[in-house]
Amino acid sequence: KNEVEQSPQNLTAQEGEFITINCSYSVGISALHWLQQHPGGGIVSLFMLSSGKKKHGRLIATINIQEKHSSLHITASHPRDSAVYICAVRSAYGGATNKLIFGTGTLLAVQP
Amino acid sequence: EPEVTQTPSHQVTQMGQEVILRCVPISNHLYFYWYRQILGQKVEFLVSFYNNEISEKSEIFDDQFSVERPDGSNFTLKIRSTKLEDSAMYFCASKPTGYQPQHFGDGTRLSIL
Numbered sequence: 001k002n003e004v005e006q007s008p009q010n011l012t013a014q015e016g017e018f019i020t021i022n023c024s025y026s027v028g029i030s031a032l033h034w035l036q037q038h039p040g041g042g043i044v045s046l047f048m049l050s051s052g053k054k055k056h057g058r059l060i061a062t063i064n065i066q067e068k069h070s071s072l073h074i075t076a077s078h079p080r081d082s083a084v085y086i087c088a089v090r091s092a093y094g095g096a097t098n099k100l101i102f103g104t105g106t107l108l109a110v111q112p
Numbered sequence: 113e114p115e116v117t118q119t120p121s122h123q124v125t126q127m128g129q130e131v132i133l134r135c136v137p138i139s140n141h142l143y144f145y146w147y148r149q150i151l152g153q154k155v156e157f158l159v160s161f162y163n164n165e166i167s168e169k170s171e172i173f174d175d176q177f178s179v180e181r182p183d184g185s186n187f188t189l190k191i192r193s194t195k196l197e198d199s200a201m202y203f204c205a206s207k208p209t210g211y212q213p214q215h216f217g218d219g220t221r222l223s224i225l
Contacts, residue, residue, distance in 0.1 A: 033213065041149075041201050042218040086155065099145065099157035099168055100214065 003027050004103035006087050012109045019074040021106045023087030026068065030092045033100060034061050034072045037084040046072070046085075077110045084108070114138045118204050118217035125194055126225055133189045133220045135204030144187045145205040145214060146179065148172070155203065161187065191222075199224045 004025045013019050023032070034046040047054050047061040049070070054061050058077075063070040074081055084107050088100040117136040125131045137144055146158040159169040159179055166179065178190045187206075191198055201221050205214040 031211065035216075040218075041221070043155075043203060043216040045213045045215065048213040088155070099160055099170075100147075100155075101157070102147075102155040104154045 002104070003101050004087055004089055006103040006106050008106060009104065010107045010109075012111065013077050015078060015110055015112050017077050017110075019077050019081075019108065019110075021072045021085050021087075021108070023070045023072070023103055024068060025070075025087075025089050025101075027089065027101065028092035029068075029089040030098070031090045032063055032070050033088045033090070034059075034070075035086040035088060037086060037105065039083075043086070074108075079110045079112050082108055082110050116204055116206055116215050116217035118202075118220050120220060121218065122221045122223070124223045124225065127196055128193050131191050131194055131222065133191075133202050133204075133222065135187045135189070135206075135217055136185055137187055137204065137206030138208070138215055139185070141206035141208045141215070143207045143210070143214075144179075144181070146189045147203045147205065148200040149203065149219075150197075150200045158189070158202075194222075194224045196224050198222060 007022045031048050031050045033048050036044045036046050049063050058075045060073040084105040086105045087103040090098050119134045144161040147155050149155045157170050159173045160167045161179055176192045180188050201219045203219045204217045207214045
């Protein structure tokens with residue numbers, strides 16, 4: 001079983017729609033990351049959070065530590081938001097150098 | 113904004129050959145990582161490096177792999193004798209201090225023929 005599960009795997013939306021991508025994890029964590037990967041492969045960090053909620057522009061990330069669940073929301077989606085969105089967690093064990101454990105990603109396509 | 117730089121962007125190598133993937137982390141960063149992503153699969157951790165030594169490595173990082181920070185700016189991943197299954201996108205990442213986000217390079221696509 002994967003330690004980090006994302007849903008849905010694929011998501012198609014119309015421009016302007018509100019989008020939610022979910023992430024559940026089974027390990028103890030010290031932080032959770034949301035990352036964006038565009039075609040061609042580069043990875044960009046969107047959020048790192050360990051509690052509560054963070055907002056950046058049209059993106060909102062929330063985390064519920066007790067339920068081991070996080071969501072990434074995109075408001076007023078736009079075709080340029082089309083990308084793979086990846087949830088990754090940092091284990092609570094192993095100190096500051098600890099690796100990230102990645103989910104399989106959600107492929108989002110926003111149609112005009 | 114400073115960024116992690118990886119070269120080359122695409123490397124094609126014959127099976128059995130040695131390959132060196134290069135990364136220039138952001139200059140004041142102290143923690144360095146290599147990850148790989150086989151086509152269509154999730155990103156996997158290979159190795160972390162701090163204070164001039166490996167701090168953690170995965171099962172994938174066997175004796176064919178090595179990392180070096182030879183001159184205080186470059187961070188390299190060497191695969192000694194490549195196999196077909198080493199074909200993947202390899203990402204370098206760095207971060208400044210313990211509990212800061214990692215910054216990723218654009219990756220090197222390694223194709224083994």
